[in-house]
Amino acid sequence: MKKQNSIFSLVLIGIFVLYMIIPIIATYMFSIATKWDVSILPEGYTLDWYQTAFDHPYFSITLTNSFIVSFSAVLAGLFFIVPTTYWVHTRVPSAKPLLDLLMILPFGIPAVVLALALIRVYNFQPVARSPFLLISGCVIFSMPFMYRPVSNSLMAIDVHTLTESALNLGANTFQILVRVIAPNIMPGILSGALLVFATVFAEFTLANLITGASFKTFPLLLVEFTKRDGRVAAALSVISFTVAWIASLAILWVSGRGHKPTEEVVAAH
Amino acid sequence: MAYLDLKNVSKLFGTVAAVKDFNLAVEKGEFVSLLGPSGCGKTTTLRMIAGFEMPDAGTITLAGDDITIVPPNKRGTGMVFQAYALFPNMTVRDNVAFGLEVTGHPKAEIDERVREMLAIVRLPDAGKRYPHQLSGGQQQRVALARALAIRPRVLLLDEPLSALDAVVRVALRGEIRKIQLDLGITTVYVTHDQEEALSISDHVVVMNQGLIEQLGTPEEIYRQPKTRFVAAFIGTANQLHGVVVDRAQVQFGTMMLRAPVPSNLSASHQVVVLVRPESVTIHSAAPSSNQQNVLEGTIQTITFLGPITRIAVDVSGTRVVADVTAANRAALSHNQPVWLAFDPEACQVMASQ
Numbered sequence: 001m002k003k004q005n006s007i008f009s010l011v012l013i014g015i016f017v018l019y020m021i022i023p024i025i026a027t028y029m030f031s032i033a034t035k036w037d038v039s040i041l042p043e044g045y046t047l048d049w050y051q052t053a054f055d056h057p058y059f060s061i062t063l064t065n066s067f068i069v070s071f072s073a074v075l076a077g078l079f080f081i082v083p084t085t086y087w088v089h090t091r092v093p094s095a096k097p098l099l100d101l102l103m104i105l106p107f108g109i110p111a112v113v114l115a116l117a118l119i120r121v122y123n124f125q126p127v128a129r130s131p132f133l134l135i136s137g138c139v140i141f142s143m144p145f146m147y148r149p150v151s152n153s154l155m156a157i158d159v160h161t162l163t164e165s166a167l168n169l170g171a172n173t174f175q176i177l178v179r180v181i182a183p184n185i186m187p188g189i190l191s192g193a194l195l196v197f198a199t200v201f202a203e204f205t206l207a208n209l210i211t212g213a214s215f216k217t218f219p220l221l222l223v224e225f226t227k228r229d230g231r232v233a234a235a236l237s238v239i240s241f242t243v244a245w246i247a248s249l250a251i252l253w254v255s256g257r258g259h260k261p262t263e264e265v266v267a268a269h
Numbered sequence: 270m271a272y273l274d275l276k277n278v279s280k281l282f283g284t285v286a287a288v289k290d291f292n293l294a295v296e297k298g299e300f301v302s303l304l305g306p307s308g309c310g311k312t313t314t315l316r317m318i319a320g321f322e323m324p325d326a327g328t329i330t331l332a333g334d335d336i337t338i339v340p341p342n343k344r345g346t347g348m349v350f351q352a353y354a355l356f357p358n359m360t361v362r363d364n365v366a367f368g369l370e371v372t373g374h375p376k377a378e379i380d381e382r383v384r385e386m387l388a389i390v391r392l393p394d395a396g397k398r399y400p401h402q403l404s405g406g407q408q409q410r411v412a413l414a415r416a417l418a419i420r421p422r423v424l425l426l427d428e429p430l431s432a433l434d435a436v437v438r439v440a441l442r443g444e445i446r447k448i449q450l451d452l453g454i455t456t457v458y459v460t461h462d463q464e465e466a467l468s469i470s471d472h473v474v475v476m477n478q479g480l481i482e483q484l485g486t487p488e489e490i491y492r493q494p495k496t497r498f499v500a501a502f503i504g505t506a507n508q509l510h511g512v513v514v515d516r517a518q519v520q521f522g523t524m525m526l527r528a529p530v531p532s533n534l535s536a537s538h539q540v541v542v543l544v545r546p547e548s549v550t551i552h553s554a555a556p557s558s559n560q561q562n563v564l565e566g567t568i569q570t571i572t573f574l575g576p577i578t579r580i581a582v583d584v585s586g587t588r589v590v591a592d593v594t595a596a597n598r599a600a601l602s603h604n605q606p607v608w609l610a611f612d613p614e615a616c617q618v619m620a621s622q
Contacts, residue, residue: 158352164321165354165412167341169368169419179371183358 024241031234049235056232058221063243066201066218069135073200074193076139077146082189085147086181089154090163100151103144111205114141119210134210138200145195153188154181194251198244270330272297272455273318273423278327280313287313289479291327295423295472298453300446302466305476306502311459314476315425318457320344332422347421351428353408355400361387361411362396368419386414389448406437413445417452424449424456430465442469463503467491475499497619500543507549507589509542510621519618522585526562528616539621548615549591551580552608553600561610564589568605571598582609 031049033042053059088095106114118137119129127133159181166176182189204219211217218240225233271294278291288310295301303311316322318329320341328337336344355364365386369379387393390410400408409429416424426445430438446469449456460466466473467487475482475490475498482502483495494500497508511521513534519526519542528542556563566584578598581590591609593601601607 157357158354161350161352161354162356164319164341165348165350165415166356166367166371167321168319168346168348169371169415170342170345171367171371172342175371179367180356180358184356 027234027237027241030231031238033231049229049231050239052229052232053225053235053239056221058216062216062218062221063239065131065215069131069138069203069207069217070197070200072135073138073142074196076135077143077192077196078189080139081143081146081192082150082182083177085150085154086159086177089151089159099147103147106141106144111141111203112209115206115209129211129214131211131215134207134215137206137210138203141203141206142196142199145199146192149188149192149195150185151188153185157184190251190254194248197247197251201244201247202240270333271295272299272332273457274328274330275314275318276328276330278314278317278324278329280310280317280322281325286479288317288324291479291481293474293481293484295455295457297455300449300456300458300469300471302458302460302470302473303476304460304463304466304473304502305482306461308478309476310479311461311476312427315348315427315457315459318423319346319348319425345419345422346425347416347419347423348425348427349409349412349416349429351431353400353405353412353432355408355412355415357400359399360396361392361398361400361403364400364411365396365415365418368415372419382418383414386418387411389417389451390414391444404437405433406441409433409441410444413448417448417454422455424454426456426458428459428461430460430462438465445469467503475502477502493617494543495619497541497543500617500619505546505590507544507546509544509587509589511540511542513538513540513618517613522587524564526616527613528562528618529613530618534618534620540618541621543617543619544589544611544615546579546590546592547577549589549609549611551582551591551593551601552610553605555608556610558610561612562616564609566607566609568601568603568607571601571603580607582607584609 029042030036032045032047034044034046036042088099114137118133122128122133162180163176166180202219204223207217207220222233222236222240225236273295275291275293278288279286280288291314303314305311313322317324320339324337328335330336356367359367362383365383366379369382383396387396390413392407392410395403395407403411430442433441442465458470470487472484473487473490474484477498483490483499490499490503494503500506509521509526511519511526513530513536514520515536516530517527519528519530519540521542526542534540564584566582566589569581569583569588572579577592577594579590579592580601581588589609
């Protein structure tokens with residue numbers, strides 16, 4: 001019975017992995033195929049589509065724009081969501097259910113609705129249709145991804161006692177947050193940052209409706225190419241994946257460095 | 270004015286008064302314990318001294334400064350928490366240095382102070398280690414070093430030994446007292462453990478339901494409890510209910526007990542006669558001495574407690590306990606008729622309620 005179960009779960013996991021990985025492999029293959037319409041495998045391989053993508057005048061502009069928007073959203077999360085979450089946990093715990101509810105709202109509002117609402121409400125210069133409005137929209141849209149892991153990390157440590165002992169030793173709120181709280185919830189902050197970065201980097205609807213052609217982001221270029229040449233679009237997708245992976249690896253590397261003591265501890269034991 | 274002075278301090282949580290009209294004067298260099306059951310307001314009082322709670326009424330002064338509304342990070346109190354509360358992301362050295370670093374002391378001075386503090390708590394080589402690499406007792410020593418490093422005006426300890434096992438607890442409490450005496454630092458210690466409070470304090474404040482039941486030296490608290498609560502909470506006391514006959518006698522059931530009756534209790538007053546179990550001797554034959562109070566009963570239970578054995582005797586419906594040493598215990602058995610004897614001077618008479 002037990003063996004049957006484990007075979008069943010292996011098969012299930014196998015199907016799931018294939019389901020997840022086949023589109024990625026197919027996209028990757030398509031991006032380096034010369035011609036792939038009648039045969040099972042591509043007829044030949046080339047890097048021409050990458051060349052076309054890189055040579056496109058908008059390539060570096062959209063990539064830069066997407067980085068600007070993603071990093072800004074991450075920074076906004078770090079500077080607003082993290083302190084707010086800490087503040088609610090320590091000073092106004094009664095407001096926590098409200099904040100929890102607030103952080104579910106972005107999931108309930110379709111991006112189209114959010115974008116159109118922002119455009120209508122902020123219909124004045126210099127905010128109207130500006131990159132600033134786009135970034136603000138992305139911050140709203142992505143804040144649950146920062147809030148959840150940070151909130152969970154705060155619940156996992158004894159945030160009250162740590163705060164009180166730091167206060168007792170003469171530290172101010174800023175020192176407590178930066179030197180005591182942040183290092184102890186770093187895994188939560190990092191995974192939040194990673195989720196925000198990846199979500200905002202791939203965001204299409206807000207960018208398309210709020211800034212559109214005036215401040216094109218990478219997903220806009222990608223969608224544009226799907227209408228023109230699927231193979232270049234595939235190459236752009238692969239580049240987009242790669243950026244997301246590099247960002248994840250970078251964050252994991254940074255968090256790994258922050259956790260070095262743990263390894264030493266393991267070695268010591 | 271005392272060095273640390275709490276005057277008419279009250280604290281409400283909602284409609285519940287955690288601390289009521291509390292007055293306490295602690296002299297410089299003194300070690301004072303706040304002792305009581307959970308919910309008695311002892312921790313709230315300590316937290317008001319540290320500044321984590323604001324009193325609803327009253328004033329707190331420290332070294333002549335009114336600190337009632339001073340924020341906790343400007344008070345110069347050093348606190349040790351029950352749960353250690355060391356910063357897990359920092360080494361022992363950085364934990365101890367933290368208070369000095371955030372207040373901008375020069376590095377050389379910090380290094381020197383950290384060395385000095387770790388030497389005081391006998392962990393001179395632990396500087397590079399992380400809190401989770403240390404035992405509970407070691408962590409609490411680091412917490413003590415960290416609190417002392419800022420040269421606090423008063424040291425506050427909130428049940429610092431509760432999370433430790435018995436052996437470490439006894440060893441560490443001795444060390445805390447020694448360090449406190451060496452440094453001459455004014456200390457307020459919160460505990461629910463009466464043995465702990467009695468063993469290390471200059472003065473003990475017994476608290477119950479937000480009020481001070483009694484304030485005195487450990488000896489006074491133990492030997493002359495002022496209220497029935499103190500008598501019951503500190504150690505074990507036999508409580509014999511009776512009626513005052515005259516200045517020297519109390520009627521207990523059909524028996525007459527000789528005991529010093531305080532002048533505020535007149536004849537026919539309902540009273541309780543308190544006798545500590547170690548003051549009661551047990552005899553298998555009626556003692557001949559007529560200087561002592563003698564009660565006759567049968568042995569209910571015999572409880573071995575290590576150095577002593579506690580014998581519970583049923584004296585016409587009242588349970589009276591006596592502590593005997595191993596040598597005296599041998600002859601006793603369950604249901605055996607015995608005679609209990611105690612001096613009138615060992616008795617303390619107080620009003621029933």
